[in-house]
Amino acid sequence: MPCPMCNKDPVTKYRPFCSNRCADLDLGKWLTGAYVIPAADTDEEDSISSDFIPNESNLH
Numbered sequence: 103m104p105c106p107m108c109n110k111d112p113v114t115k116y117r118p119f120c121s122n123r124c125a126d127l128d129l130g131k132w133l134t135g136a137y138v139i140p141a142a143d144t145d146e147e148d149s150i151s152s153d154f155i156p157n158e159s160n161l162h
């Protein structure tokens with residue numbers, strides 16, 4: 103499988119990347135939020151917490 107950043111042959115040490123630079127570039131994508139799903143996350147938290155409220159009052 104070629105380096106996902108530049109499609110060169112990968113180096114075992116940096117697999118699946120071809121170099122530390124490409125691995126850093128990919129990590130940078132994560133850190134800058136390129137892969138983050140912004141709205142869906144908070145929506146899910148809202149529905150979870152509103153599910154918990156009636157359950158907890160049933161226990162009391």
Ligand SMILES: [Zn+2]
Nearest residue numbers: 105108120124
């Ligand atoms: Zn590369």
